[in-house]
Amino acid sequence: MVKLGLIGKTNTGKTTFFNAATLQSAEVSTYPFTTKQPNFGVTNAITPCVHVELGVKCDPRNSTCIDGWRHIPIELIDLPGLIKGAWAGKGLGNQFLSVAAQSDALLHVVDASGSVDEEGRLTDPGTGNPVADVFDIEEELVMWLMKIIERNQDRIVKSLKSGKSLAEAIAEPLLGLRITVSHVERALKETGLEKKDFENWSMIDDRNFSQTLREISKPTIIIANKMDIDTAHKFYTELVERFSDKIVVPCSAEAELILRRAEQKGLIKYIPGEESFQILDRSSLTQQQLWALEMVNERILSKYMRTGVQFAVNVAVFKLLRMNVVYPVYDIKTFTDSRGNVLPDAILLPADSTVRDLAEKIHKDLAKGLLYAVDARTGLRLPADYKPKDRDILRIHSAMSHG
Numbered sequence: 001m002v003k004l005g006l007i008g009k010t011n012t013g014k015t016t017f018f019n020a021a022t023l024q025s026a027e028v029s030t031y032p033f034t035t036k037q038p039n040f041g042v043t044n045a046i047t048p049c050v051h052v053e054l055g056v057k058c059d060p061r062n063s064t065c066i067d068g069w070r071h072i073p074i075e076l077i078d079l080p081g082l083i084k085g086a087w088a089g090k091g092l093g094n095q096f097l098s099v100a101a102q103s104d105a106l107l108h109v110v111d112a113s114g115s116v117d118e119e120g121r122l123t124d125p126g127t128g129n130p131v132a133d134v135f136d137i138e139e140e141l142v143m144w145l146m147k148i149i150e151r152n153q154d155r156i157v158k159s160l161k162s163g164k165s166l167a168e169a170i171a172e173p174l175l176g177l178r179i180t181v182s183h184v185e186r187a188l189k190e191t192g193l194e195k196k197d198f199e200n201w202s203m204i205d206d207r208n209f210s211q212t213l214r215e216i217s218k219p220t221i222i223i224a225n226k227m228d229i230d231t232a233h234k235f236y237t238e239l240v241e242r243f244s245d246k247i248v249v250p251c252s253a254e255a256e257l258i259l260r261r262a263e264q265k266g267l268i269k270y271i272p273g274e275e276s277f278q279i280l281d282r283s284s285l286t287q288q289q290l291w292a293l294e295m296v297n298e299r300i301l302s303k304y305m306r307t308g309v310q311f312a313v314n315v316a317v318f319k320l321l322r323m324n325v326v327y328p329v330y331d332i333k334t335f336t337d338s339r340g341n342v343l344p345d346a347i348l349l350p351a352d353s354t355v356r357d358l359a360e361k362i363h364k365d366l367a368k369g370l371l372y373a374v375d376a377r378t379g380l381r382l383p384a385d386y387k388p389k390d391r392d393i394l395r396i397h398s399a400m401s402h403g
Helices: 014-022 050-054 093-100 130-151 153-161 166-177 181-191 203-217 232-242 253-264 287-304 309-320 355-362 364-368
Strands: 003-007 039-048 064-066 069-078 105-111 220-225 248-250 323-328 347-350 370-375 393-398
Touching (some): 014 069, 014 105, 014 220, 039 309, 105 309, 130 153, 130 203, 181 203, 232 248, 253 309, 355 393, 364 370
Parallel strands (some): 105 220, 323 393
Antiparallel strands (some): 064 069, 323 347
16 A cells, blocks of 8 residues: 655644544644654545546555545544654654655655744744754754664675675665665666765765655655645745655644544545535534635635645655556446456556556466557557556556456
8 A cells, every 4th residue: 555654833824734634633742752653544536536547436456436536445544743853863863764664755844934943843933943943853854864874884885895885785685664775776877886986985875875765765746734824935936946856745743633534423424535525515514614604615715726635645655655546347348347347446557567567466376477558449459568557547467467
């Protein structure tokens, strides 16, 4: 399952974002380190379902389908808030960073209203510095990665002497962090260090490599949270200008939480990520509930079109991680599995994956006896090294068939 990690300082709204995305009730407070343990939950990446195009009714098994939108489960991790010096073990730093490393991509939640100081304590709106907050967290991640590589220097040198490539030697102690040889190769190439003797790397080389590797292996979206507060727009503009190489998403996790809870109670019709909601029975709402929904409309949806929570999740999965959605079927004429379920599974597959990778995700036996795949739309036979495209519907043929 794809894993997204929520990072940021204390009081930026990470846990509210987590609660909104997963509809759980993790503790929210204004005290530092409220999130003492990582919270694990399930949210969904949402994409148009192919059943609409095909004119059939789907029977989802590993996901759900609502009004033509396929909701595919992914894991969301709410991590303890970071403070300066986390990489050196200050606060809950080491625990935070080790769990952050298990994520495929990171959602960096920033208080865009400027309502937290550099230590993550609440302060008056507009007095904080969201741009500096982004740099603080980035520094912690880079320094932590640098420290790990430095700690494993002897091991890396030993691996090099045994005949391993530089990328393989560096990747070996980092594999538990979901950092691959491919990630390391790209970082070495981008920093021009692939041909430089590792033992002669300078401190600047170490830092440049660690920073590049962190960006490649843990791609990150900046979430400008608390956009419902008046001071946020100015800081949001600054974040967009300063981090023009990154995606900055305007967000109100509080607004999304209000909408999802109202939808859960049957008060409104709302699909996460939509630009509007529909009140089902106005007479059943209290004045306070009406005011809250009007506030969401006025301060968020009318200005930014969406709350940003679902949009951030979708962008992380489909843009940052470049995931394609592939539908494996058993019968290419009816688009069913062996039990007659129509389009039962929607599988998230990285863009450079092959038919063999898809087969392994379905069942290891299927991959062992893999012969070829067939495109359900065209009937074309596809080789094992074919790279499936988004919305492909494929039948896997294997000597060890698994319906």
